[in-house]
Amino acid sequence: MVNETELLQLPDYSIEYTPTQIQIHNLEGLQRAVNAYANRYANVIVTDDTEKSAKDSRAKLNKLSNALDEKRRDIHRDYNKPYDEFADTIKQLRSVLQDTIDPIDDGLKELDGQHREQRKQHVQSLITEMSPNYGVSASDVEIDPKWLNKSTSKKAVTEGIAGVMKQVKQAQDKFESDSHALTKYAEVNKVDATPWIDQLKQGQELDYLFKAIDHQVDLNNQKQKKLEAQAAEAKAHQKIKGDAIVDTDTGEVVSHQFVLKITGTNEQLWALRHYMDQQSIKYEKVGD
Template structure:
């Protein structure tokens, strides 16, 4: 075990350096001392009994390591000083030029913005001109940013617009066809087509919507069967007095007939009819 009060010191050494060379005088002695101290403490075993001395050894070694690093930082600061002064000088010279460059740069950006806006107007005019030939509305065509690039030729813009218009027309025709088919399918199944059309607009697949309508219809039929079964069971203990049906078990009114005159649109009337069908409500058409 080493003497805990022993001071660890590095041998005297100095550093001479130039902007291109750093030389450590007495490096061999410095290296021998570092190796010797490292070897001296290389086999320290840390236990409860040696904890205090181990911490002291670590502190001494850290002090030596920090002394070496502090010397390195000193040299680094001095070594960088000529370059830092040079860099500051160059920055000052560049700032003189930058003060002139900035207004020119701003002017060019403003001019480029004006040219881009002019190209946008030309592209919009081209879209307006071409739209009727493809059966689409100019408002349906979104301008592709690359059409506004200075490097994009008029031919490329025209071809690009044509491609987009064809795609838009195909999408519109498909939606129209799918919408018609979906509406007819909804009418046949006595369901409101509006919510299904909304889903179609959002990009939902037509076959998926057909299946969804089928599921809704099946659920409605199942519900109708349940209502009919409940109604059949209820009739076993019901009696009719005039327009009123009374539950003989509870004495409560089970059914009651009223005459209503309803005025609304045809579509709303269809919705009302579908609702009454789904709820098992009996009705009949009366004379006007």
């Protein structure tokens, strides 16, 4: 095992290299030739009549340009060769060290994960312990990832949990109060409160829901008046025969009358009434 106080260092070594000088012999002649070729074709006008010769000129110029670039690539490969060999050697040496570094790195990551899980369990225990004092359920408190950081103090975690629990409690109290008010408002307007409570759960504002109920009641009243007018018109051409209502114009049985005794919770009975209103089913209370 390596002594923890041992200083790891590489032995003295040096790298010798000589910067390469790239010199073009007869550069002036090369420049003159390139300028001469460029000038020769500088004023070529492309028309239907000169298209063929223009393409030939372009091909010759491209050939010269490619020849220059090929020479550049040859020099670049030779220039880079000693560096590429040096870089490969360094990569091989680093690979030997990396083969040892990787398992250590994996072990540290695994250990960090274990420590983080231990901190998470501690935070969850703290939440469970504190939740009764704030009147909330531990399941309602979501763990903030920063509470699991090694650098976060226990005091900061405790204060963070307390702050979240206060917010949760305030939100729950507000929902309970708003839900009660919304239920009463729905009952007064004789509508089912369930769908409105669902919207409240989704974060809809109470004032908006009050206005929405008013609007729905207006629509229901308009629909009911229309149905009543239609029923009155139809009733003028109907008569009762036994338990059936018959259209006097066509002789068709348009509906039946039944006496039912229905038992259910308040919510069920409100839902049933709402359904019958939607379906234009006539009903009336019999007895007390």
